Amino acid sequence: MRNHLLPSILFLLCISCASPKNSEDFISETTGRYLFNANEVLEVYFKEKELFIKWRGREDIQPLKVNDSSFYMKELNEKIIFVGAPKIHIKLAEKTEHKGVEYLFSKMKPGEKTPTEYFEAKNYNKALKAFLEIKKQDSLSPVIRQYTINRTGYNYMKNNEFEKAIEILKINTQLYPKSSNTFDSLGDAYLEAKDTVNAIDNYNKSLSINSENSSSLRMLKKITEK
Template sequence: MKKSILILFLLSLCISCSSSKNSEEFINKAEGRYLFNANEVLEVYFKEQELYVKWRGRDDIKPLKVSEKSFYMKEMNEKMIFITEPTIQIKLAEKTEHKGVKYHFKKMAANEKTPHEYFANKEYKKALEGYLKIKTQDSLNPVIREYEINGIGYSYLREKEFEKAIEIFKINTVLHSNSSNTFDSLAEAYLSTKDTTNAIVNYKKALSINSENKGALRSLKKITK
């Protein structure tokens, strides 16, 4: 009796292990990078035919396989469903928390990057092009909010990564060219590198947009006295 139970247990264990495996056809279609949002990537890869995910700093997320094309990812608290026709994409199963709202993550082309990735590689022109594309498609996208980008710039300043701070502030001045604050921030970044010439140019630009920008007035007066 005990031997039979052991055999059944081992058999069920084998079935359980094999069920987490995926077909070569599915692997070939599903493996790759997906656009989680306009500036964030979710990457799907396979080890020994089992699906894994790289997302938000985690490289070893292993979702639970629910069916041939659906997986539950506890880190997201969502069931991901892979749609392979007509084009490969991931959709989230509908649930009460986002009932009526559809989430689809398209698979990215092999050479496709997000603005954040271009920026991290110091491809600043391509990063700007990416941000401008987002603005054209959705001017209210959180990724291009003025204060969000400004916050990134000041994070770089605190870390003394002055080149990145200047470049992200430059991008913000293009995205929000009517904002006095964006030019004020760029001027501050230049001043941090003792580039008073460019600091003055941008403080003056900030004041041309808003003559009552007290921070710009104070800083400009200080460096030109």
């Protein structure tokens, strides 16, 4: 029991000895946005020289300072370490749960956005480029899963946000140009937006990839029978 308690006691002693204030150089170097994953941001900022984090919609998260470059963030249950070389980034301290796996969060350039941020700003071309870059770097990234993006498109349709539905599903066709389903879904979005011409065009593209796509066949029949 004592052996298990000792590391925790030492950790708490380290925290209690560290001043929550940070140096001007540290503040200048570390303030900014970091890529938590390919489509999610962890933002570091300071108040009265004390470090705060904005993450997943929560502001004013204040990690416990361990030393001049390390902080314990209970929301992650991780110790985060600021590393200055070769470029400033955050890494997670090694722990048993992810021993041997290195987690690094790079600092974003001024003006750099995630694919979703570009998309929400209606900068659809940059959003597409950002999604394509993710696919290039990691084709298995959950951020670019075909069915996840498809579901997002249908959620936009459900909320009558047809422009967003069309644009996100167009991106899906660019990410997966050999998928009959992506064009079928884009056809649905155009049809919901009452753009029959583009709906028919995309249903036909879907069928050119898979002539037995029952959804596209059914929707084309429904349109032509009107």
